[in-house]
Amino acid sequence: MKYAIETFNLTKQYNDFLAVDDLNMKIKEKSIFGFLGPNGAGKTTTIKMLTCLILPTSGTASVAGFDVLKNPNEVRQQIGMVPQLVSLYADLTVKENVYLCADYYGLPKDLKESRAAELMEMVDIKYAEDKLVKQLSGGMKQKASVVASLIHQPDILFLDEPTIGLDPTTKRVLWDLIEELNSNGHTIILCSHDMYEVELLCDDVGIINKGELAAFDTPQGLKDIMIKEINEEKEPLTSNISDALDKILEETNPEDKKAIEHIKESMKNNEPNLKELSVIIDNKDEKMLNHLYNLAIVHDITEHTSGRITIDINDEDDAITKVIADIIKFGGNITSIATKDPSLEEVFIRVTSKKTQKV
Numbered sequence: 001m002k003y004a005i006e007t008f009n010l011t012k013q014y015n016d017f018l019a020v021d022d023l024n025m026k027i028k029e030k031s032i033f034g035f036l037g038p039n040g041a042g043k044t045t046t047i048k049m050l051t052c053l054i055l056p057t058s059g060t061a062s063v064a065g066f067d068v069l070k071n072p073n074e075v076r077q078q079i080g081m082v083p084q085l086v087s088l089y090a091d092l093t094v095k096e097n098v099y100l101c102a103d104y105y106g107l108p109k110d111l112k113e114s115r116a117a118e119l120m121e122m123v124d125i126k127y128a129e130d131k132l133v134k135q136l137s138g139g140m141k142q143k144a145s146v147v148a149s150l151i152h153q154p155d156i157l158f159l160d161e162p163t164i165g166l167d168p169t170t171k172r173v174l175w176d177l178i179e180e181l182n183s184n185g186h187t188i189i190l191c192s193h194d195m196y197e198v199e200l201l202c203d204d205v206g207i208i209n210k211g212e213l214a215a216f217d218t219p220q221g222l223k224d225i226m227i228k229e230i231n232e233e234k235e236p237l238t239s240n241i242s243d244a245l246d247k248i249l250e251e252t253n254p255e256d257k258k259a260i261e262h263i264k265e266s267m268k269n270n271e272p273n274l275k276e277l278s279v280i281i282d283n284k285d286e287k288m289l290n291h292l293y294n295l296a297i298v299h300d301i302t303e304h305t306s307g308r309i310t311i312d313i314n315d316e317d318d319a320i321t322k323v324i325a326d327i328i329k330f331g332g333n334i335t336s337i338a339t340k341d342p343s344l345e346e347v348f349i350r351v352t353s354k355k356t357q358k359v
Contacts, residue, residue: 002029004156004187005050009059012045019045021211022059027204032178032188034202034219038352042211043191047158050189052076064155077105080149084161086141090134094125094144097133098151105152112151119147123177139170146177156187163197175201195345205344209352222347229350231315274299277311277320280336281327284309288330297322308336 005027012020020042027033037043048054050063052072061068064078088097095116102112120126125143133141142162149157159178163171178201182188192198198205199219207215207222215222281288292311293301297319300312313319320339327334 003027003062004029004031005033005061005063005189007046007050007059007061010046010049010056010061011058012042012049012054013057018211020049020056020208023208023211023213025206025213025216027187027189027206030182030185030187031203032182032190032201034198034205035189035191035208036193036198036205036348037208041208041352043208046208047160047189047191051079051081051158077152078155080152080154080157082142082145082149082157082159082162084164086133086145088133088141088145088148091132093130093132094120094136094147095129097144098148101148102151107152115151115153116147119150122180123147124173137170139166139173142166142174143177146181150181150186154186156189157181158189158191160191161193162190163192163194171197195343195348199344207348207351215347215351219344220341222344222351223341226342226347226350227315274312275315275319276340277313277323278308278336278338278340279311279324279327279334280306280308281332282307282335283331283333288327288332291330292323292326295323295326 003026005025007023007025010020010023010025011018023042023046035043035047045054049056049068050061052068052075055069063075066074066078068075088094089100092100098116098120099112102116107115117126120129123143123146125140125147128136128140128144133144136144146157146162162178163174166174175197178188178190188201190198190202202219205215205217205219205222206213215225217225289301289303289309292298297314297316298311299314302310304310311323313323324334324337
């Protein structure tokens with residue numbers, strides 16, 4: 001496995017404030033990596049160290065195979081940065097800004113011109129190359145900023161809130177561009193508070209909180225971990241309540257025992273963890289719905305005006321398979337199926353609201 005970025009006990013301290021604490025993280029080459037964290041968590045400080053804008057207090061990092069302490073100039077040659085606030089010169093044209101960035105990296109004139117034209121075509125901004133940056137819309141400015149950051153052909157591109165403030169259509173254009181850049185071999189480091197954007201684009205996600213890496217996995221992996229944690233938290237609570245009811249039963253008058261036993265039985269019936277299965281069956285009828293409702297693993301069925309039904313089922317590995325098999329066995333024609341997972345936003349809130357742990 002090749003890594004575009006590796007951090008080794010990366011630490012940054014400002015006087016008494018520990019901004020980044022012993023960070024160890026590996027980002028795969030040619031992947032799209034979502035780097036998340038609440039305000040003040042250490043995300044920006046980490047990015048500044050990785051892009052050689054500030055020095056770490058201790059530890060180090062490897063970026064595109066170069067050490068940020070030993071080879072900062074080589075690191076800078078291998079990275080591009082699209083900041084949240086566009087940093088192009090407002091009174092220069094798009095082309096002039098791009099050429100200026102090319103000159104910073106010492107590109108010869110013919111290569112500068114050919115590469116600028118190619119990149120502007122790729123991001124669909126060539127038609128505006130002679131417009132002043134201050135005349136551009138937000139989306140056009142971001143496109144121009146991407147061209148400027150790519151003119152020296154960096155391996156790694158850092159994007160800081162690239163779609164903030166943009167309309168949904170322009171967002172999708174930039175999302176397509178990010179995926180195209182990645183397919184062309186660029187590693188993308190995406191810093192964003194748009195959880196839908198992160199989930200849509202990113203292969204892996206790292207969440208930093210209070211200077212420490214609080215979580216690292218694929219978007220779905222983070223959701224699965226959250227589901228497992230929630231289920232584990234429920235089990236002791238159910239067990240404690242059951243034990244308490246047993247003690248009450250031992251001390252209860254015979255005439256009251258029936259009521260306590262009823263409570264315990266009701267609790268047992270509600271004990272299984274549930275998950276939601278959502279389907280559209282274009283030939284469903286009452287007979288089929290009654291059959292599904294009578295399945296032991298089904299707890300409730302809700303019909304919606306759209307024709308979709310949601311089925312609350314036991315959270316067992318094969319529960320979905322059993323329900324789908326029964327629908328098909330009953331002659332049902334399923335035209336849509338979905339399950340409800342926690343959102344990445346819920347994962348983010350859960351991870352950043354609890355005490356951080358080294359991972």
